[in-house]
Amino acid sequence: MAGTHIMSFDVASVRRQFPILSEIIDGRPIHYLDNGASAQTPLAVIDAVRTYETTGRANVLRGVHRLAERATESYEGAREEVARFLGVKPMEIVFTGGCTAAINLVAYSYGSLLKPGDRILLSELEHHSNIVPWQLLRQRSGVELDMIPVTLDGRIDLDTLPKLLTPRTKLISLAHISNVTGALLDVRSVVAAAEQVGAKVMLDGAQRAPHGPLDLPALGIDFYVFAGHKAYGPNGIGVLWAKPELLEAMPPFHGGGSMIGRVTLAETTWAPPPRRFEAGTPPIGPAIGLGAACKWMAGLDWTAAHAHEMALVQRLMDGLQTVDGTHLFGPAGLQDRYPVVSFTLDGVHPHDVAQTLDAFGVAVRAGHHCAQPLMERFDLDGTTRVSIAPYNDNSDIDALLTGVQHAARTLR
Amino acid sequence: MAGTHIMSFDVASVRRQFPILSEIIDGRPIHYLDNGASAQTPLAVIDAVRTYETTGRANVLRGVHRLAERATESYEGAREEVARFLGVKPMEIVFTGGCTAAINLVAYSYGSLLKPGDRILLSELEHHSNIVPWQLLRQRSGVELDMIPVTLDGRIDLDTLPKLLTPRTKLISLAHISNVTGALLDVRSVVAAAEQVGAKVMLDGAQRAPHGPLDLPALGIDFYVFAGHKAYGPNGIGVLWAKPELLEAMPPFHGGGSMIGRVTLAETTWAPPPRRFEAGTPPIGPAIGLGAACKWMAGLDWTAAHAHEMALVQRLMDGLQTVDGTHLFGPAGLQDRYPVVSFTLDGVHPHDVAQTLDAFGVAVRAGHHCAQPLMERFDLDGTTRVSIAPYNDNSDIDALLTGVQHAARTLR
């Protein structure tokens, strides 16, 4: 398998852990380069969920029988695994239904503490999931939204921060990594600027979490969210981390079982975090799967894995440059970026590029990537996006390049 | 295996489909009678999720590659399966993170259409998940809550309806089956009374869905919710059904990807239902599992299965009556009830009953069952609850009875 020789990263052995990568679909292996939408999942995750389903399935927290004890232990064990992955304490981790659900939790709960005229600062490259919840909050409560513009090379333009921040700015919520351009946020600058005005900082880590463990306390931020399914875990699970004093101050969002202190008809008291925010039966199986995914990620050598990913980005960029009429949208180099690469091909619509690639067995995403404001800003119909995981290899990139050349030749 | 001779229902062949039931845990087979908290899951469900994870995993709706097409087809196929199970149209089905999440969706979205002074009618036996979301709504918007009392035999006392309904009553939300007493609601009476004042009717079907297909249009109700994990499906998935004109009129709840028409910085338009309510990447794998669970349920002979379940209830009731100091809490007979049975044992706390049962390999639930107002009303410390599924058999009931006798002998 190609790629095994790069930086001593053994991509073949990683690939073997992902059952779907050895599937033959319609007579062809899969070149899966749509990891930014949803990553594939390793056997370790599938097995962890299956073990729960077949040897320890029960509801959590309230049962005294041994299946319930096993389930509770696995569920809370997953919380510990996720906490370790983020460098934080287990009780600061709230399990949600997804990354979008986590952002909505903050927008509803933390948002309810804001006052009309308070301001929230986003950027023009945010995913809809980090825009629409705030627009809904604006409708509910009269907060104002400000938007950081994006530079020509697809980065959040932090030079404009001094102008945009006001004493009324309570929260800055930005993508840690852009799901369109792959640009990595300069978190340090954002946190420093936020401190000037006393604003909290939330990072949308959906595209960062799939690339290895984090040290959130070192970042100095207040909120972090990510999605299980993009981080090699199951669907139906996401994570909110917040500083404990913030969680403590936040009112509940969903009401239901497990998030209460005591329920009477007249009034109800709340459980401490994280339970306060985990109303009803939580996504136990998906959480256990995500715990296994975090453990799996923690077991990789990310220095080598990241070097491998970025070598693939280089190969991709070099290859695209040989096709007439391709334009990269995003940072030109490998500096401060992650392996998400968007491009356009003159005269060929991104969907037609992606569809042609599919015929070569290559899975990519095309369109607005749930970032319509960004597309509007650059007057783009969309882009074709290649998003890379550690299990990708040279053959994936080469198949893609062949497909792009074919599209360029036949569709314009 | 015992039970196979009852009403020609082949319980052994049902049991064989549930891998966990043949596990030996701590040297003992499992007598799983905690189905009301979470049911076990058949191989058909496990396999459906695994097939998705290993041969068709991708994000849905937006992708053009074949994995995305497969995933979308499986996800929308699950919606069709759930719709068939409920006797409704697929586009009236909203997938949520759980039953609690579905109730919260209605409380936030439909609830935002209500005005201060509008009234919502619940009952004293509701699960916290059907109380707390409405209390939170009351806090947000000044609606008032009314509570239907419960009869001594654990039924919602519908005789009080005329007194409790007012022209300001906009919604009646009740458990289709009580998770404590097993009482089946007389839906027809509720719907007739609701029509008198123009109130909508919502049923919390968490405890009904696990006992076979429904015909929601025949019930004449407006909203229905249930949880995947209690209906033999995975965790992290729930269902909201609502009349299409209600869904159409309801504003979004969570904001994010997929639920939008067009996003601009200034404003955003909404997609039609059900997408409007499925923000972000939905719980694809869990939904596919629930589709398989609904299909599995649809394949059972429920006349025989229900007769089997109720024969086990009779055996249980007969057996408990031979233990000195046991009291059944709930309907005395088998009429209009489902196989959920609560009891108390004089001088022994329910948790100690349940813990003792665990030592006999019997899993039941003890405590307030997330129905503290009901416990308060009857001045109970809790009950021990036996909840039965079609895969239970006489040996499960007999093991339980042995354990209860032991607790009665040793713990008081």
Next chain:
Amino acid sequence: MSDQLYQERIVTLAKSKTGAGKLATPTKSARRDNPLCGDRVTIDVRLDGQERIAEIAHQVRGCLLCQASAAALASVAVGRDKSGIAEIRHDAERALGREAGEAGEPFAAFAPVKDHKSRQECVLLPFEALQDALA
């Protein structure tokens, strides 16, 4: 390689750009977006005294399938009224396998899209826009 989707007829239709552009004095126009993929079609029509299409033009910001469909539609729309357009939509729906029966020309060209459910809306979007304009 089996990109049977982009068969020559579809590519040719798209490149023909039949009807591409704007009308100077449209009687009606309508724009339709596909929120999932971002395709956008604007259609201008000039109607005669009997509500029949006298002139048609389309601006497509979308994929080749959408462009091809808009061109195909423009090539047969003139002289038809609302119900005439509904009729040729059946051809498109048949080509996509959403309705039974054989698709008439030029929409028979879209038969390869039958197996690509996620792309079928691209073919139908110009119809949505035109039918909005005529509604």
Next chain:
Amino acid sequence: MSDQLYQERIVTLAKSKTGAGKLATPTKSARRDNPLCGDRVTIDVRLDGQERIAEIAHQVRGCLLCQASAAALASVAVGRDKSGIAEIRHDAERALGREAGEAGEPFAAFAPVKDHKSRQECVLLPFEALQDALA
């Protein structure tokens, strides 16, 4: 059958009902609920001039473990102050395996709860209530 949890010593402690009841004139009282299981403990204390417990009584609405723990606590509480109670709590925590070291009497009796994580709060609830009262 292996209900090692309810060993004779725990059952005997619970049945002893040591300290069960109310005080006529408590200096302080506190109530604690366990929201997960619904157990509820109310503790009354009468303190002497040095803030030491002169008299103690408890009302337990809860399971056998909670009753046994309240009885054990009442049996050793008199004469101790806040820090004295904190000290015997270590015995309980040790018996439950939450702290290293050997548990002193009478809390050593709770060693069987070590393997039943979900029940450990039942044992600690009387401590929570008493420590609240003394806080």
